[in-house]
Amino acid sequence: MTKEIKSIGVIGSGQMGNGIAHVAALAGMNVVLNDISEDRLKSAMATINGNLSRQVTKKVITEAEHQAALKKISSSATLDGLASCDLVVETAVEKEEVKRKIFHDLCAVLKPDAIIGSNTSSISITRLAASTDRPEKFIGIHFMNPVPLMELVELIRGIATDDATFEAARAFVTRVGKQIAVSEDFPAFIVNRILLPMINEAIYTLYEGVGNVQAIDAAMRLGAHHPMGPLELADFIGLDTCLSIMQVLHEGLADSKYRPCPLLVKYVEAGWLGRKSQRGFYDYRGDKPVPTR
Ligand SMILES: CC(=O)CC(=O)SCCNC(=O)CCNC(=O)[C@H](O)C(C)(C)COP(=O)(O)OP(=O)(O)OC[C@H]1O[C@@H](n2cnc3c(N)ncnc32)[C@H](O)[C@@H]1OP(=O)(O)O
């Protein structure tokens, strides 16, 4: 019988973590949200509240569902708070050493039959699983941004992931109302294997002076009907995350076609990470986003 997930832990309360907590709570699960500081957790709870309100305004959910979802979410600044969860989804920064350390500390507090999922955008599930005490109960559960609006979740098995874990993850994803695409465990899986080289190419197009930020985004929004231009989307994802994904593709597939654009590296080195730091290919500090090139 498929293991029912009644309570989940979410590690990392950034844009993905708060989105996953949001959809799991709306689906009736108890959620414990974890991050490294109380301030981060407070701000994540405020974001979730705001995003639920937006759904009430748009009549996607009722005010009663909004309030019921909020009651399902608690927060914990230490991993101990996740001890009784059936499933923990790790959604901290896209850095392998950070994720490995989290899994090491998490396994010490988690019950033996708990499943661990990673929301990594690109890193090998098999390698991450090997840093835990339960590779057979480890799986990639890759949500898309913004979580409450995007329909897809990629499921990625590591070499050791067992069928029971896969089925439990499948049931969890279905319960939060998302469609599944199953991907093999290759660098950046399916969506990012296709999407990120396109974004990187848009940054090369800017770097080489083929067009400015506005022209490149307008070209793809109006000329290819993409909902966001590629540079706007890169800012939305986070330029640090985009760079990490390109590095995993470049190293993992050993092909120069995945070389991260030097301009992307420069923006990340400047701390211009996109929307989350208020500046990236656009400057978000005023009333309207203003292109930075
Ligand atoms: C990197 C990875 O590993 C994988 C990925 O996720 S890759 C990224 C995948 N995502 C995409 O490609 C998104 C492309 N963009 C889109 O599809 C659309 O622009 C969109 C769905 C994001 C917005 O669609 P829209 O109908 O214009 O939404 P709209 O209601 O006007 O809201 C737009 C805004 O709300 C956000 N939003 C709306 N409702 C939301 C909710 N309930 N919760 C969270 N965010 C919400 C949008 O992101 C955007 O943010 P701001 O207001 O802060 O600027």
Ligand SMILES: NC(=O)C1=CN([C@@H]2O[C@H](COP(=O)(O)OP(=O)(O)OC[C@H]3O[C@@H](n4cnc5c(N)ncnc54)[C@H](OP(=O)(O)O)[C@@H]3O)[C@@H](O)[C@H]2O)C=CC1
């Ligand atoms: N952005 C996107 O579009 C998507 C991202 N992802 C993946 O999801 C994950 C998170 O991305 P995203 O939400 O955008 O990133 P964010 O930078 O928005 O959030 C990451 C959060 O994790 C926190 N954090 C860092 N280290 C730890 C730790 N040791 N324990 C607990 N929390 C920690 C960060 O705190 P602090 O800022 O203080 O370091 C931050 O609050 C990444 O693996 C990313 O690749 C997947 C799909 C889409």
